[in-house]
Amino acid sequence: MFFNKFKKNILIRIHNYKAFKNVDVLLTHQDADCALKIKDKAYPPHIGALIDELKKRNLTYIVINGPSAKIYGDNHYFNAYEFNFSLLLTRTLSFLLDKINLSYLGDKIKSLPWRLILKRLQPKVIIGIQPHPGLCIASRNLNIDVYDYQHGVIDKKHWWYGGKCKTLPINWLPTGYLCWDQNSANALLELRNYSDSSCTVIGNLWVNSFKKNENNPLKNEFRTNLNFDKNKKNVLVSLQWGLEEYYPDSDFWVMPDTLKNIIKSRVSDTNWFIRLHPKQVYCDHAEASKTLEYLQKEFGSLSNVEWSKSTELPLPILLDYIDLHITDMSSVVIEAAMYGIRSAIMNPCCSTGNLTNLYEYESSKGFIDKVGHDKNKIEEFLNKNKIKNISSSNEENKNLKDFFKNYE
Known part of the structure; x- marks a missing residue:
């Protein structure tokens, strides 16, 4: 055989x-x-x-x-x-x-x-x-x-x-x-x-x-109505895989308890869109099933928390809906800035460790808030709004x- x-x-x-x-x-x-x-x-x-x-x-x-x-x-x-x-x-x-x-x-x-x-x-x-x-x-x-x-x-x-x-x-x-x-x-x-x-x-x-092509055929392919209350603020949470390196006390890391509790408490004024990393979806990592189990257990009963369509949609289409972005330190920070969306970075190494210069350019333009796992800083960030987006230059073209x- x-x-x-x-x-x-x-x-x-x-x-x-x-x-x-x-x-x-x-x-x-x-x-x-x-x-x-x-x-x-x-x-x-x-x-x-x-x-x-x-x-x-x-x-x-x-x-x-x-x-x-x-x-x-x-x-x-x-x-x-x-x-x-x-x-x-x-x-x-x-x-x-x-x-x-x-x-x-x-x-x-x-x-x-x-x-x-x-x-x-x-x-x-x-x-x-x-x-x-x-x-x-x-x-x-x-x-x-x-x-x-x-x-x-x-x-x-x-x-x-x-x-x-x-x-x-x-x-x-x-x-x-x-x-x-x-x-x-x-x-x-x-x-x-x-x-x-x-x-x-x-x-x-x-x-x-x-951004430049309203006739992009993929827009029609994925055009869908996300079920959310349009009177609430829309917050994207970008997950990452393999973060145990930064959190050695945890066998499996999705997000800090601080953010988990804030998501559960902000039902009346916030829609939460949780987006999984491609490796958590398409690469058969054991982490993928664990992540989905975690999301279902913690947020499955909340109507204002969504992760299936948030993950399936092309990121540029999703960003059209989003007001703010929260992540450990995902590169979605860069794409979010292109849409005028502020990002809160939670990884402590970005505040006081060896990653303090990460996303220097986006930080210099006011798109980054380094909040760590501090409840007050995250809550303060959630009161902010979009700012002017970073557009592509003629030089790039x-x-x-x-x-x-x-x-x-």
């Missing part, structure tokens, strides 16, 4: 490889980026926004998900390909080689599947969401530009961009970065491993596709046009 399954996997991948044709752009992402469901298919918002731009310019593309992809083929809105077996095999071999100080051979093994794929596809450019190190190695060897497109916060204190990446060899990293704003680009340029990489500010294409001109 194992041999038959092994043989089937190999044949499927050979078939995928042989079916490849030359494309202008290779797009890549991971399961966690598929934050939406459209027509019962998983939809990656930021990749989808990039594809809209490619279509405008008649640029051809292909999407490859991975490594360890569970969302591909008919389950994926853009019929993404996967090469799980090849990537797992080469990752294991390269890991073993790295352990015996043969990293130069490890790099060759790690990049082998990608090198074969790139030689077959002959893309002019690669754009991904945190593209795989093996893909970066292969693209650099073949002199193909590979870009990481921003999908959340980029900051000097971020665990990936400001942490782990600083220890990686430069050839494991992309040749360039496509950022939402200049502040994110500046943060990258200040970090050692990004000094040789280009940073281009093209804006948040996903948010801009809703020009940068976007100039960027794609290089590959048309």
Whole structure:
């Protein structure tokens, strides 16, 4: 049985490889980026926004998900390909080689599947969401530009961009970065491993596709009436996964008791929209079922608390309804500011710890209140209102046009 399954996997991948044709752009992402469901298919918002731009310019593309992809083929809105077996095999071999100080051979093994794929596809450019190190190695060897497109916060204190990446060899990293704003680009340029990489500010294409285009077809796809009292204030609560690192005394963390009790007490004047992180929904984490159990137990009886539609809706559509935003430290802070929405950040490290400079730009514009778990500060925040939103600049639009001109 194992041999038959092994043989089937190999044949499927050979078939995928042989079916490849030359494309202008290779797009890549991971399961966690598929934050939406459209027509019962998983939809990656930021990749989808990039594809809209490619279509405008008649640029051809292909999407490859991975490594360890569970969302591909008919389950994926853009019929993404996967090469799980090849990537797992080469990752294991390269890991073993790295352990015996043969990293130069490890790099060759790690990049082998990608090198074969790139030689077959002959893309002019690669754009991904945190593209795989093996893909970066292969693209650099073949002199193909590979870009990481921003999908959340980029900051000097971020665990990936400001942490782990600083220890990686430069050839494991992309040749360039496509950022939402200049502040994110500046943060990258200040970090050692990004000094040789280009940073281009093209804006948040996903948010801009809703703000600038009233005829966006996805608006009709998701246009729905959230059941809430329009005379109340609408507050979005963005959840995150894996926060136990910051709360070691807790085996499982959703939100502080302070916020939980405030939500329960503010029934008459507030509608609460709780939004789960994509990894709590689409990646089969045990945390997902625990989170849903927690929400049902604590808020299931409250008619002014909602989390199903709040999670299913595209964030830009939901933000049209929202007055205020509360989170531990989710990057939804950035998108909320684009809609003129203030955010309350509850993580104590953002007030007095090693994350005090997180969201510096949004803070400088008055969009951030650092409330910790203080009941009075949260209550005071809930009395505030929207302020003028951060809009995309003409420079971002020009940068976007100039960027794609290089590959048309």
